[in-house]
Amino acid sequence: MEKQIYLNSIDWDKAYSVGHERIDNEHKRIFELTAEVQKYKNDIEKIKKIIKELILYTKTHFFNEENYMKSINYDLYEEHKKEHKKLNKEFTSIVKDINNESIEDIAFKINKFIYTKILQHILLDDKQFHHFRKTREELKHSLKWIANYKVNDKLIDSEHKELFEIATDALNYDNSDIKQHIKTTLAKLYKYMQTHFEHEENFMANIKYPLLEEHKILHQKIIDQMNDFIKTLTKMKIIDFEKKLLEYMDIWLISHILFEDRKIIYYLKTK
Ligand SMILES: [Fe+2]
Ligand SMILES: [Fe+2]
Ligand SMILES: [Fe+2]
Structure with a gap:
């Protein structure tokens, strides 16, 4: 049941926007790539390729976001950067057994990670640097x-x-x-x-x-x-x-x- 909840939950929603166009588009792309993992249920080689791209894309996004935070002199920049590092590490570690797992299990693990960790990070942490600039x-x-x-x-x-x-x-x-x-x-x-x-x-x-x-x-x-x-x-x-x-x-x-x-x-x- 838990599996099904997460496998159903991965669409990007406009409500997840933090209000910065480029950053929102990058977040959206992370969700799109995640949804693709589920699309190729029978093609493990294709899935591996998508996952590689997804991990790389997430890293690039974090890098871009850090540059943006720096440009606005965001006071929690260092903490936020540490959080990114942790997420990168966790993401790499959840796919390390990919060769011994069923495609459904891999898709579930990735969906759950994106939904519970990345989305939570967007809604709690990314939103904060956006608030920082607002009156x-x-x-x-x-x-x-x-x-x-x-x-x-x-x-x-x-x-x-x-x-x-x-x-x-x-x-x-x-x-x-x-x-x-x-x-x-x-x-x-x-x-x-x-x-x-x-x-x-x-x-x-x-x-x-x-x-x-x-x-x-x-x-x-x-x-x-x-x-x-x-x-x-x-x-x-x-x-x-x-x-x-x-x-x-x-x-x-x-x-x-x-x-x-x-x-x-x-x-x-x-x-
Ligand atoms: Fe409620
Ligand atoms: Fe509630
Ligand atoms: Fe982000």
């Missing part, structure tokens, strides 16, 4: 629910939408007590998140979703992080806090929906 207004503008975030369930989709609305509401205020306004809105967001997670877990239980237990742990983690995050409000300047809130929502909410909640779609395709 509060630009970030606020981009934090919106879009149709590409759909998981194809009416209730879940409308609740996700509501989460975005509450989050941006925190930043809509007149000149009264700004801190109080943010505090109240965050409390509302926190409560709504809890309700939503409960609904989502019920939904997953109903469809017998096999990854429910690990998904519950992820929800708990988000709640804990949200707790810690709210505490920082008292120590930070409003302007810094707002940027952090937007980044936080963009990274945690969007990546959770895209990366975790949407596995439901791939699971339902297998049924």
